Amino acid sequence: xxxxxxxxxxxxxxxxxxxxxxxxxxxxxxxxxxxxxxxxxxxxxxxxxxxxxxxxxxxxxxxxxx
Amino acid sequence: xxxxxxxxxxxxxxxxxxxxxxxxxxxxxxxxxxxxxxxxxxxxxxxxxxxxxxxxxxxxxxxxxxxxxxxxxxxxxxxxxxxxxxxxxxxxxxxxxxxxxxxxxxxxxxxxxxxxxxxxxxxxxxxxxxxxxxxxxxxxxxxxxxxxxxxxxxxxxxxxxxxxxxxxxxxxxxxxxxxxxxxxxxxxxxxxxxxxxxxxxxxxxxxxxxxxxxxxxxxxxxxxxxxxxxxxxxxxxxxxxxxxxxxxxxxxxxxxxxxxxxxxxxxxxxxxxxxxxxxxxxxxxxxxxxxxxxxxxxxxxxxxxxxxxxxxxxxxxxxxxxxxxxxxxxxxxxxxxxxxxxxxxxxxxxxxxxxxxxxxxxxxxxxxxxxxxxxxxxxxxxxxxxxxxxxxxxxxxxxxxxxxxxxxxxxxxxxxxxxxxxxxxxxxxxxxxxxxxxxxxxxxxxxxxxxxxxxxxxxxxxxxxxxxxxxxxxxxxxxxxxxxxxxxxxxxxxxxxxxxxxxxxxxxxxxxxxxxxxxxxxxxxxxxxxxxxxxxxxxxxxxxxxxxxxxxxxxxxxxxxxxxxxxxxxxxxxxxxxxxxxxxxxxxxxxxxxxxxxxxxxxxxxxxxxxxxxxxxxxxxxxxxxxxxxxxxxxxxxxxxxxxxxxxxxxxxxxxxxxxxxxxxxxxxxxxxxxxxxxxxxxxxxxxxxxxxxxxxxxxxxxxxxxxxxxxxxxxxxxxxxxxxxxxxxxxxxxxxxxxxxxxxxxxxxxxxxxxxxxxxxxxxxxxxxxxxxxxxxxxxxxxxxxxxxxxxxxxxxxxxxxxxxxxxxxxxxxxxxxxx
Numbered sequence: 001x002x003x004x005x006x007x008x009x010x011x012x013x014x015x016x017x018x019x020x021x022x023x024x025x026x027x028x029x030x031x032x033x034x035x036x037x038x039x040x041x042x043x044x045x046x047x048x049x050x051x052x053x054x055x056x057x058x059x060x061x062x063x064x065x066x
Numbered sequence: 067x068x069x070x071x072x073x074x075x076x077x078x079x080x081x082x083x084x085x086x087x088x089x090x091x092x093x094x095x096x097x098x099x100x101x102x103x104x105x106x107x108x109x110x111x112x113x114x115x116x117x118x119x120x121x122x123x124x125x126x127x128x129x130x131x132x133x134x135x136x137x138x139x140x141x142x143x144x145x146x147x148x149x150x151x152x153x154x155x156x157x158x159x160x161x162x163x164x165x166x167x168x169x170x171x172x173x174x175x176x177x178x179x180x181x182x183x184x185x186x187x188x189x190x191x192x193x194x195x196x197x198x199x200x201x202x203x204x205x206x207x208x209x210x211x212x213x214x215x216x217x218x219x220x221x222x223x224x225x226x227x228x229x230x231x232x233x234x235x236x237x238x239x240x241x242x243x244x245x246x247x248x249x250x251x252x253x254x255x256x257x258x259x260x261x262x263x264x265x266x267x268x269x270x271x272x273x274x275x276x277x278x279x280x281x282x283x284x285x286x287x288x289x290x291x292x293x294x295x296x297x298x299x300x301x302x303x304x305x306x307x308x309x310x311x312x313x314x315x316x317x318x319x320x321x322x323x324x325x326x327x328x329x330x331x332x333x334x335x336x337x338x339x340x341x342x343x344x345x346x347x348x349x350x351x352x353x354x355x356x357x358x359x360x361x362x363x364x365x366x367x368x369x370x371x372x373x374x375x376x377x378x379x380x381x382x383x384x385x386x387x388x389x390x391x392x393x394x395x396x397x398x399x400x401x402x403x404x405x406x407x408x409x410x411x412x413x414x415x416x417x418x419x420x421x422x423x424x425x426x427x428x429x430x431x432x433x434x435x436x437x438x439x440x441x442x443x444x445x446x447x448x449x450x451x452x453x454x455x456x457x458x459x460x461x462x463x464x465x466x467x468x469x470x471x472x473x474x475x476x477x478x479x480x481x482x483x484x485x486x487x488x489x490x491x492x493x494x495x496x497x498x499x500x501x502x503x504x505x506x507x508x509x510x511x512x513x514x515x516x517x518x519x520x521x522x523x524x525x526x527x528x529x530x531x532x533x534x535x536x537x538x539x540x541x542x543x544x545x546x547x548x549x550x551x552x553x554x555x556x557x558x559x560x561x562x563x564x565x566x567x568x569x570x571x572x573x574x575x576x577x578x579x580x581x582x583x584x585x586x587x588x589x590x591x592x593x594x595x596x597x598x599x600x601x602x603x604x605x606x607x608x609x610x611x612x613x614x615x616x617x618x619x620x621x622x623x624x625x626x627x628x629x630x631x632x633x634x635x636x637x638x639x640x641x642x643x644x645x646x647x648x649x650x651x652x653x654x655x656x657x658x659x660x661x662x663x664x665x666x667x668x669x670x671x672x673x674x675x676x677x678x679x680x681x682x683x684x685x686x687x688x689x690x691x692x693x694x695x696x697x698x699x700x701x702x703x704x705x706x707x708x709x710x711x712x713x714x715x716x717x718x719x720x721x722x723x724x725x726x727x728x729x730x731x732x733x734x735x736x737x738x739x740x741x742x743x744x745x746x747x748x749x750x751x752x753x754x755x756x757x758x759x760x761x762x763x764x765x766x767x768x769x770x771x772x773x774x775x776x777x778x779x780x781x782x783x784x785x786x787x788x789x790x791x792x793x794x795x796x797x798x799x800x801x802x803x804x805x806x807x808x809x810x811x812x813x814x815x816x817x818x819x820x821x822x823x824x825x826x827x828x829x830x831x832x833x834x835x836x837x838x839x840x841x842x843x844x845x846x847x848x849x850x851x852x853x854x855x856x857x858x859x860x861x862x863x864x865x866x867x868x869x870x871x872x873x874x875x876x877x878x879x880x881x882x883x884x885x886x887x
Binding site for chain 2 (some may be wrong): 009010011012013015016019020022024027029032034038042047048049050053054057058059
């Protein structure tokens with residue numbers, strides 16, 4: 001099953017992801033780091049799980065030392 | 067990608083041992099059905115991908131590569147079944163040998179191997195579509211739009227785009243659900259705080275004012291600012307645990323229980339009833355459809371039934387029905403994909419409202435349960451918890467359906483239960499709790515103040531927590547929706563661009579093989595969950611290909627769409643394709659154009675073409691599409707295919723003459739010349755006496771065709787002179803003189819006059835006499851065809867209709883202008 005294998009991306013999928021990253025980075029409400037993390041995740045050639053997308057989009061910097 | 071140089075097949079499918087030499091060029095395999103041609107196709111596919119579509123495709127459940135890949139005598143010894151391909155990788159300028167055995171189909175042995183070579187072989191494995199059979203071509207043409215969408219997306223390797231979309235929509239949906247749930251919790255927390263404060267709207271000043279009034283009773287300092295860290299009872303004495311039960315804030319408890327009673331008495335509001343009824347209607351509609359699906363595959367049955375309705379009666383039981391009424395009745399039983407999508411969307415809205423109400427009611431009941439346990443003596447809370455748990459269960463059923471629509475029965479049962487009607491036993495307990503609370507002694511003013519501040523603190527903190535959570539989930543949901551919407555928009559735009567480019571290319575290819583459909587246009591249109599494909603029909607509008615076009619035209623369309631898709635998907639990497647009997651139903655009038663299309667538009671692609679039509683194979687050769695081929699002339703289970711080389715006709719004649727068999731050699735030459743004369747007559751638009759039965763013999767065709775050849779060269783001389791192109795004129799004149807000499811040597815022009823040189827007499831010639839005839843025709847045909855080795859085609863006139871403007875070959879090496887100034 002495609003979810004279980006990491007497959008090389010076809011040129012078309014890569015094209016979609018290239019334009020998708022550019023669109024995400026152009027959106028002020030989505031920070032660029034999150035966009036890049038999501039991009040990296042989607043380029044792994046497998047179907048990402050909820051937790052993985054959530055982590056990519058919500059990962060924040062470690063809190064400052066109190 | 068690769069180009070195949072050699073194939074070695076051993077104990078594989080119906081083949082015992084077979085070697086084919088392709089030398090990297092196009093290759094034809096010809097033989098009657100059942101002679102093992104497809105075994106070669108299977109072997110190529112297996113060696114390059116480890117799979118055999120014929121054994122693993124749809125409906126092949128009992129078949130497998132391991133079980134049925136080896137020759138039947140070696141079914142228990144799959145190690146013996148193997149295929150080796152020696153191939154060139156143009157992009158790396160390397161030659162490799164790929165070997166695979168059925169015993170370990172997933173593992174290819176590549177020699178010599180390096181990372182770049184491995185990558186190419188992996189890429190081949192991910193593009194099994196390089197091999198296309200006639201059966202598969204139908205996938206792109208006559209398949210339903212929803213299925214076509216999947217097939218085309220698979221071919222374009224776009225399925226991953228859809229997988230990612232599903233993943234992102236799943237993420238967005240869950241974020242939405244979780245935010246809505248958090249928002250409902252926040253609303254309940256707010257409502258409870260308002261009840262405690264005795265207000266209908268929350269206002270920061272009011273909260274402080276109410277808190278300070280109680281603090282004043284306790285002699286505590288006034289609070290000046292409402293902050294998240296605020297402690298309403300700061301400085302107040304700690305409440306003792308021992309008398310906790312006595313410390314129910316009676317006023318607040320009464321207000322809380324009033325709110326509970328009011329909420330339960332209100333039961334189902336008109337708005338909620340509408341949502342519930344909407345949800346119920348939608349679920350029942352879905353259930354009816356699902357039931358139909360499970361009952362004797364009724365969905366398909368109904369669809370088939372619709373096709374069968376041709377008169378005013380049921381096609382199954384003959385019961386009289388009005389035709390239109392019956393069709394409407396059957397259609398009403400089916401829910402289209404779009405309808406289901408809309409229905410599920412409406413259902414989600416209605417379900418969310420009902421789930422919210424269930425959660426709210428359960429929370430109200432649990433509030434009463436909380437007081438029940440704090441009263442002294444405590445009121446039994448079993449019935450209260452049972453009711454709350456039952457409400458939780460109903461909510462779970464509705465949520466389960468949202469995650470999995472097959473859980474429809476539980477959802478319907480939940481909506482059909484009058485959950486807002488409080489069970490009698492529960493109501494008794496509620497009354498007891500209310501009675502118990504009201505019977506509590508009134509607290510002193512100071513105790514009341516203490517209790518109020520404690521409850522206020524608790525509910526304020528809870529509201530802050532719930533608000534923070536709802537806010538975070540709101541923000542996550544907003545991001546999730548955006549991320550999904552962006553993906554949807556971007557992927558749709560990219561896909562539309564792809565489909566537009568593919569449709570344009572398809573149109574160009576199809577027009578190249580069907581010049582009678584000059585205004586032909588093909589449209590690929592992506593719609594939700596389907597890909598529509600419509601083609602022009604002689605300017606009368608666009609329709610699905612199966613609507614009006616013949617089967618032969620549909621095959622041509624399938625090939626063109628496949629080529630357009632492959633070109634788009636692989637670009638320069640489209641160096642290899644196997645077309646298994648794909649061209650069979652392309653009619654004779656369009657075969658040459660198909661050959662030209664493959665040759666001119668895909669000069670860097672190696673095609674392996676199978677056919678059971680010898681004439682087709684000859685067409686491919688004449689058009690220069692293939693140089694080499696293999697004839698399969700029979701098959702036996704013990705020996706596999708019986709093959710012989712598809713030699714050049716001159717070699718075959720020569721071989722026959724070495725055996726001194728002039729009659730057979732004469733027959734061979736005559737048959738070949740008949741074939742080639744027909745090709746040339748068509749190419750040069752020779753004026754042949756029309757025969758209704760189209761039964762032209764060599765005498766009907768060749769003399770007039772050779773005259774036409776000279777005539778066109780003369781026209782070329784005239785045109786060159788007209789344009790003042792002296793060099794071109796001299797070249798064509800030279801060619802014309804050569805033509806006249808060679809034609810004279812064949813005596814073809816004398817056939818009508820001198821019977822002794824007529825082709826019917828060839829069989830009576832001596833070997834030496836006939837060798838002269840053979841040599842004369844060989845030289846003549848060599849003179850006509852293009853001398854460029856890569857082309858080798860016979861020249862033709864363009865355009866196909868009207869005044870001829872150019873005499874040319876495929877590569878353009880022969881290029882004689884016929885148009886005057």
